[in-house]
Amino acid sequence: MNPIAKSALSCALLLALSACGNKGPLVLPEKPAPVEELPASNAPTSEDPTPPAEGAIPPTPEEQAADAQAAEAVHSQTPDGND
DSSP states (O other): OOHHHHHHHHHHHHHHHHHOSOOSOSSOOOOOOOOOOOOGGGSOOSSOSSOOOTTOOOOOHHHHHHHHHHHHHHHHSOTTSOO
């Protein structure tokens, strides 16, 4: 076999082998688990059932308002994290 034919056959073989195969993941991705939404009646209330520790300083109204705003922001987010 002449050298030019060998080179052409080798190039064709390498090209064919490089084109074979599945590009991407080797397994099918699993479906994401459904996110369960809690009903509004099970939402935590502003009343904490545990008493404050002895000697603890109660939060100021400003701190309580900031906590309420933070909790509302968390509850108002959509499941995919977009507002």
